[in-house]
Amino acid sequence: MDEDWTADIDAEPLKSGLFAPVLVLVPPADVGPPLRRVLPGEYPSAEHAKFAALDAFAEMTLR
Template sequence: MDEHWTADIDAELLSSGLYAPVLILVPPAEVGPPLRRVLDGEHPSAEHAKFAALNAFTEMALK
């Protein structure tokens, strides 16, 4: 990922009432639309899910 890409985290409410972590990668406009990747896991709150997404993003960045 270069300086023209951005990234964000989010949480998605599941039908179970729990939340799944979401990674969002935003490429330059000429490449295409943002990519939302719902990660495995169910968490009791949106905040917990966002922390899980942040942990996954950090782990990817360290590799």
């Protein structure tokens, strides 16, 4: 990933009342809008979902 890109984690509320983990990739403004990738899984709180997203992000950096 180019150093002009940034990454973040988020949680998306689901209709069930649970939360899904989300990876957010933010490219430079001239490339386009942020890319949100909803990951599999449903968690009881936004904090749990964000930790799951953080785990997925950490795993990606090890590859």
